[in-house]
Amino acid sequence: NAGVTQTPKFRILKIGQSMTLQCTQDMNHNYMYWYRQDPGMGLKLIYYSVGAGITDKGEVPNGYNVSRSTTEDFPLRLELAAPSQTSVYFCASSYRVLSGANVLTFGAGSRLTVL
Amino acid sequence: AQSVAQPEDQVNVAEGNPLTVKCTYSVSGNPYLFWYVQYPNRGLQFLLKYITGDNLVKGSYGFEAEFNKSQTSFHLKKPSALVSDSALYFCAVRDGTGANSKLTFGKGITLSVRP
Numbered sequence: 001n002a003g004v005t006q007t008p009k010f011r012i013l014k015i016g017q018s019m020t021l022q023c024t025q026d027m028n029h030n031y032m033y034w035y036r037q038d039p040g041m042g043l044k045l046i047y048y049s050v051g052a053g054i055t056d057k058g059e060v061p062n063g064y065n066v067s068r069s070t071t072e073d074f075p076l077r078l079e080l081a082a083p084s085q086t087s088v089y090f091c092a093s094s095y096r097v098l099s100g101a102n103v104l105t106f107g108a109g110s111r112l113t114v115l
Numbered sequence: 116a117q118s119v120a121q122p123e124d125q126v127n128v129a130e131g132n133p134l135t136v137k138c139t140y141s142v143s144g145n146p147y148l149f150w151y152v153q154y155p156n157r158g159l160q161f162l163l164k165y166i167t168g169d170n171l172v173k174g175s176y177g178f179e180a181e182f183n184k185s186q187t188s189f190h191l192k193k194p195s196a197l198v199s200d201s202a203l204y205f206c207a208v209r210d211g212t213g214a215n216s217k218l219t220f221g222k223g224i225t226l227s228v229r230p
Contacts, residue, residue, distance in 0.1 A: 090159070
């Protein structure tokens with residue numbers, strides 16, 4: 001049971017390049033999330049998904065896209081990288097809990113630098 | 116809108132002393148409150164949560180947190196700190212009465228435990 005796996009761990013991009021951050025979970029969780037973490041800012045939700053084929057925007061979706069073709073995978077796409085997207089990105093997943101008290105399981109993170 | 120305030124950037128304690136990491140929150144409905152910990156170069160890990168019931172919640176690694184509705188606080192505590200507790204601690208809140216409410220994280224507090 002690997003939990004939530006993110007790749008790559010580190011990446012340097014040039015302005016205007018595109019890339020995809022991969023996220024896979026093997027816990028059969030319904031919900032998946034992408035957060036970015038900036039120093040002193042906590043975590044901001046980029047996109048989330050409540051199941052295969054369903055995605056929705058979070059607090060800071062601009063400049064990103066996602067897809068959820070399977071329960072296991074939730075890739076995050078950066079189309080035109082900008083310096084403002086330099087951050088640490090975390091993927092997370094959880095079961096659907098009717099009360100809303102679901103606990104998130106996080107991946108180890110992907111550190112992205114845009115120069 | 117819901118929010119979380121973690122007023123300190125860093126908390127320093129000596130090993131063996133009690134520790135408190137502060138968190139206050141704002142939600143319009145019933146609060147669901149969480150603490151997560153992040154060790155260096157790792158993803159966040161769940162520590163404990165408050166949904167309802169007893170105001171004192173016990174979690175992993177000897178941590179506990181006290182929910183105080185009148186002060187809208189959810190401070191994290193441990194009777195005797197260990198050097199290995201040194202990490203970044205995040206408080207998070209969700210509006211439990213909102214079907215589509217999302218988890219909002221605080222900015223995080225660095226706990227440093229000196230030998």
